[in-house]
Amino acid sequence: MPDMLTSADKNNVAKHVSAFVIPMSVTLHADGSALYITSSVLFLAQTSSLGVSVGDIVVTGILSSVLSLAIPPVPSSSIVTLIIIMTSLNIPLQGVALLFAVEWLLDRFRSGVNAISHVMVAAFTSAICGSGSTEQLEQNIESPKSTEIVQQNSETDKDKEDETQRSKL
Structure with a gap:
């Protein structure tokens, strides 16, 4: 391969x-x-x-x-x-x-x-x-915005988990 x-x-x-x-x-x-x-x-x-x-x-x-x-x-x-x-x-x-x-x-x-x-x-x-999609894909992968979005989503998920744990108590 x-x-x-x-x-x-x-x-x-x-x-x-x-x-x-x-x-x-x-x-x-x-x-x-x-x-x-x-x-x-x-x-x-x-x-x-x-x-x-x-x-x-x-x-x-x-x-x-x-x-x-x-x-x-x-x-x-x-x-x-x-x-x-x-x-x-x-x-x-x-x-x-x-x-x-x-x-x-x-x-x-x-x-x-x-x-x-x-x-x-x-x-x-x-x-x-x-070929145009390749350039756009590489730009999206290397973009700092994509990293920020992933970090924001993970923080939002952590906040939701904390709220569910508090509600259980």
């Missing part, structure tokens, strides 16, 4: 956008895994001489998209999700051994696709937010 943040900074992505979007994207956004799972399930269904209908393709796409949200960032964790989807579609699991043999290489490609998409999402979000 630090390399993604550095890459976003080098490509003029607003820091407040990249600091929020990239960690969120790393947690919830696994494009490479979803594409791998979908294509692998369809490949294994065709190699096992099963007829693949349009409904099976749609179900596979939906299941892989939803289950890619739950994939942990552990090497070869997509195989488990692949087996879950194949079981739900009644596809024989013997072909998984073929994919497991090249998993070490495919895992690196998935990670690359995921990393590129995380930075692209941050750049897209930064472009939508515009």
Whole structure:
């Protein structure tokens, strides 16, 4: 993730956008895994001489998209999700051994696709937010007025707590 943040900074992505979007994207956004799972399930269904209908393709796409949200960032964790989807579609699991043999290489490609998409999402979000909001945000953060407002609110909260304690007595 630090390399993604550095890459976003080098490509003029607003820091407040990249600091929020990239960690969120790393947690919830696994494009490479979803594409791998979908294509692998369809490949294994065709190699096992099963007829693949349009409904099976749609179900596979939906299941892989939803289950890619739950994939942990552990090497070869997509195989488990692949087996879950194949079981739900009644596809024989013997072909998984073929994919497991090249998993070490495919895992690196998935990670690359995921990393590129995380930075692209941050750049897209930064472009939508515009550059004017960055300057205004930095001014608001560094403004002494914002510090004064926070201090006033905390003093007001303390006064309210004191009044409630006095009323209880």
